[in-house]
Amino acid sequence: MTNIVQHFQTTNETGEIRPLKIGHINDSFIVESKIKGGESYFLQKINHHIFRNVVGLQDNIRLVTDHLRVKLAAAGESDIERKVLRLVPTKTGEWFYQDAEGSYWRMYVNIENTHSYDVITAELAYKAGEAFGNFQCMLSDISHDQLIETIPNFHNMEFRLEQFREAVRNNAVGRVTDTQWMIDEIEKRAYEMCAPERLYREGKLPKRINHCDTKVNNLLFDKKDEPICIVDMDTVMPGFVMSDFGDFMRTAGNTGKEDDIDLNNVSFNMAIFKSYTKGYLESAKAFLTPIEIELLPFGARLLTYMQLTRFLADYLNGDTYYKINNPLHNLQRSKAQFKLLVSIEENYPEMEAFIAATI
């Protein structure tokens, strides 16, 4: 591993290299400095079977992080190096390094003395809402053609359903019979869940630059529990704002874990929804259209449904996409997402009423 690190423009001698157990796609490591107090780094092996255009991916990240730095400076913010990720170039001036085996590596400066949450309080959810609203706001003037879709059609529900149906048709590892009940539940909701794509085609719903992976733990907090930096920029691309809103709800609003074995733990937490929505609308209301605000609760349903569809498709395909801990992991994830979806559906009228009363 030191072998890899030496190709990057680090400012100090490399100390310990620790693997991190985060994410379902890339492999991540912390590279400590040998000398105490020196800069540490966040090293990642990019899964290039999933992110096929690594050059485009890294260009996106560079463009977005540079843009955020300019925006924060213009707003008079201090401590900008802790508020935006900084890519470390290789010694030959590139934004990634490809090793002899063909693997792609990238490095960021590690933002120290920060933490993230898998479970969050309502108070922190309010701050998180403001932070993600600001993030979208700062990116709103990047023109869409400057960014590539690092994974084409990433949050396109029609496309995800096509992939899902193909997985059902192929039945590659014979898992369809046992999961037919969940396949039916997905199909029952399929037409409704594609409504945003139809609204987009009709010109009624815009796309904006989104983060597209707003899991609660992709927001770093500082020692005072203030949001400091949004991380994991792999999927920043145009999409519906309800997607980012919805993915935060799917993760932070879940009283259980994404892959909880005990489904009794899984339900939707309305207090988190209310606080996050308040914070988010405070920073995002100025640029959102009425239909975008109205559809925010739909986003919570959509992203949970989409994740269910993606996990189950992967289970049916024989676990080719997400990292798994055990052979039933994707099934377990699917069941937990389905339970959450049902709970969101039960709370949906109250969510809509809350939005209507807030605006």
Ligand code: GN1
């Ligand atoms: C993947 O690897 P990670 O945790 O950043 C996935 C997201 C899913 C998420 C589910 C590129 O994100 O879309 O929502 O797992 N990322 C990709 O936890 O597919």
Ligand code: MG
């Ligand atoms: Mg991610």
